[in-house]
Amino acid sequence: xxxxxxRPYAPRMAVEDRREQLLDAALDVIAxxxxxxxxxxxxxxxxxxTRPVVYSAFRDLGAVLAALFARQEERARTVVEQxxxxxxxxxxxxxxxxxxxxxxxxxxxxxxxxxxxxxxPPDGTPSAIxxxxxxxxxxxxxxxxxxVSWGLEQRGGPAGLDxxxxxxSILAIIEEAGRLLLVDPERYSAxxxxxxxxxxxRALARE
Amino acid sequence: xxxxxxRPYAPRMAVEDRREQLLDAALDVIAxxxxxxxxxxxxxxxxxxTRPVVYSAFRDLGAVLAALFARQEERARTVVEQxxxxxxxxxxxxxxxxxxxxxxxxxxxxxxxxxxxxxxPPDGTPSAIxxxxxxxxxxxxxxxxxxVSWGLEQRGGPAGLDxxxxxxSILAIIEEAGRLLLVDPERYSAxxxxxxxxxxxRALARE
Numbered sequence: 001x002x003x004x005x006x007r008p009y010a011p012r013m014a015v016e017d018r019r020e021q022l023l024d025a026a027l028d029v030i031a032x033x034x035x036x037x038x039x040x041x042x043x044x045x046x047x048x049x050t051r052p053v054v055y056s057a058f059r060d061l062g063a064v065l066a067a068l069f070a071r072q073e074e075r076a077r078t079v080v081e082q083x084x085x086x087x088x089x090x091x092x093x094x095x096x097x098x099x100x101x102x103x104x105x106x107x108x109x110x111x112x113x114x115x116x117x118x119x120x121p122p123d124g125t126p127s128a129i130x131x132x133x134x135x136x137x138x139x140x141x142x143x144x145x146x147x148v149s150w151g152l153e154q155r156g157g158p159a160g161l162d163x164x165x166x167x168x169s170i171l172a173i174i175e176e177a178g179r180l181l182l183v184d185p186e187r188y189s190a191x192x193x194x195x196x197x198x199x200x201x202r203a204l205a206r207e
Numbered sequence: 208x209x210x211x212x213x214r215p216y217a218p219r220m221a222v223e224d225r226r227e228q229l230l231d232a233a234l235d236v237i238a239x240x241x242x243x244x245x246x247x248x249x250x251x252x253x254x255x256x257t258r259p260v261v262y263s264a265f266r267d268l269g270a271v272l273a274a275l276f277a278r279q280e281e282r283a284r285t286v287v288e289q290x291x292x293x294x295x296x297x298x299x300x301x302x303x304x305x306x307x308x309x310x311x312x313x314x315x316x317x318x319x320x321x322x323x324x325x326x327x328p329p330d331g332t333p334s335a336i337x338x339x340x341x342x343x344x345x346x347x348x349x350x351x352x353x354x355v356s357w358g359l360e361q362r363g364g365p366a367g368l369d370x371x372x373x374x375x376s377i378l379a380i381i382e383e384a385g386r387l388l389l390v391d392p393e394r395y396s397a398x399x400x401x402x403x404x405x406x407x408x409r410a411l412a413r414e
Contacts, residue, residue, distance in 0.1 A: 123331065158410030165395075165403040168387065169380045176379035177372075188372075196372040203365030203412040 018057045021047055023068050027113035035124040040064075069132065072114050076136050079107040080143060085150065093151030094201035100147065101174055101197045105190040108178045112185075119178045141171050156206035173197075225264045228254055230275050234320035242331040247271075276339065279321050283343050286314040287350060292357065300358030301408035307354065308381055308404045312397040315385045319392075326385045348378050363413035380404075 013021065025046040029038050040061055044051045058064045082103050089096035108115040117125075118133050145167040152161065180188035220228065232253040236245050247268055251258045265271045289310050296303035315322040324332075325340050352374040359368065387395035 123334070125330070127330070158406050161406055161410075162399065162403045165384075165400070166407075168383055169403075169407075172379040172383035173376045176375055180375065192369065193372070196369045196376075199365050199368055200373075200376075200411075203368070203414075204407075205410040205412070207410075 015057055018053070019067065022054060022057055022064065023071055024113060026064055026068055027117065030122055031113060031116050034122050035126060038064075069129070072117065073132060073136070075107070075111060075114060076118070079104060080136070080140055082107075083140075084143060085147060090154070093147075093154045094198070097147060097151065097170070097201060098194055098198045100144075101177065102190065102194045104174050105177060105181055105193050108181050109185065109190055112182055115178060116182055119175060119182060137171070141167055144170050158205055159207045222264055225260070226274065229261060229264055229271065230278055231320060233271055233275055234324065237329055238320060238323050241329050242333060245271075276336070279324065280339060280343070282314070282318060282321060283325070286311060287343070287347055290347075291350060292354060297361070300354075300361045301405070304354060304358065304377070304408060305401055305405045307351075308384065309397065309401045311381055312384060312388055312400050315388050316392065316397055319389055322385060323389055326382060326389060344378070348374055351377050365412055366414045 022043055025043055026038060029042050029046055033042075038061070040051060040054050040058075043064070044054045047054075058067065083100040085093075085096040085100075089099065108119070116122075117129070118136075121130070121133070145163060148161075148163050148167050148170070151157065152163070177188070177193045181190065181193065229250055232250055233245060236249050236253055240249075245268070247258060247261050247265075250271070251261045265274065290307040292300075292303040292307075296306065315326070323329075324336070325343075328337070328340070352370060355368075355370050355374050355377070358364065359370070384395070384400045388397065388400065
């Protein structure tokens with residue numbers, strides 16, 4: 001009898017799966033309604049479970065936020081690491097940059113909720129988050145600076161190029177590409193964005 | 208005798224000058240303390256006058272915001288219009304783009320308070336403002352698309368270039384340049400930013 005009063009869509013789930021589900025739901029709530037809308041109650045509504053189910057996965061909202069930061073930071077770090085040139089890239093710096101672009105765009109396509117937080121920060125984003133995003137961005141800029149310096153040595157490049165501004169510009173283009181993909185993935189496909197970077201690299205002098 | 212109780216730094220000012228002063232002060236308050244800190248009281252404190260002085264220039268906070276939007280929108284429109292290629296630019300599309308970049312960077316240097324609102328939007332920026340900024344950005348993107356199409360016709364350019372993505376990339380670079388100038392004007396001078404764009408343009412193939 002008691003079973004009839006249960007909500008219909010709260011199947012039992014392993015706690016790790018439940019946590020992942022709730023973290024995804026948190027990103028949805030934030031993207032749609034802003035940071036201030038994120039409460040344990042809102043999370044329960046979002047995945048259509050009772051509040052005790054949410055509390056069985058996370059002690060409180062602070063625990064949700066800590067887990068969310070840890071997960072998203074780990075994902076961002078993975079993207080940065082995977083964008084580094086590998087041994088196979090040594091022969092062709094242009095291909096290395098196109099590949100770095102491709103990996104970033106793929107990461108955005110695979111986790112649009114998470115990257116929306118970074119590339120299109122919703123109103124009321126806590127300054128702690130802005131700070132972490134800014135740190136990761138700096139790390140990404142440093143990696144790209146290395147890649148540009150190395151590419152100039154390998155392939156030659158525009159005479160007198162300002163390496164730091166080149167790296168900043170590439171970062172700005174990559175971020176804009178990520179935003180375009182988030183806003184209109186059909187129009188700005190990963191393939192289109194990669195092809196564009198390839199065209200530019202081929203067109204740059206190798207003095 | 209009454210004169211001795213007056214605040215020392217509230218010289219009489221023509222009402223137009225007072226309004227300009229208060230609008231600049233509003234930008235300072237927003238940049239430093241966020242949108243929610245902007246009150247008639249805060250404005251009075253910021254320019255060190257009594258509240259009635261503020262109320263003699265603006266009826267209420269709504270009037271301050273309306274005047275602020277109108278002024279900043281007018282300034283943004285002027286920058287967009289001045290960045291359009293002129294007759295003298297017809298001979299040299301590369302120089303036209305470098306000049307467009309230079310004009311934008313100059314505008315940022317002349318009104319850092321105003322451009323901070325656009326390029327580094329403080330937390331709690333009202334959605335009405337975000338909307339206006341997004342509209343202006345779209346307008347700027349359209350102008351740059353025209354400039355790129357025209358430049359490709361005039362000078363030749365990378366074969367198969369995606370004109371829309373090229374324009375979006377240029378916009379992203381220009382905005383990043385503006386942010387760098389706001390954050391560290393000594394390191395990222397207008398001259399350095401313009402020289403960088405010139406180097407890139409010279410290095411791009413003219414197929």
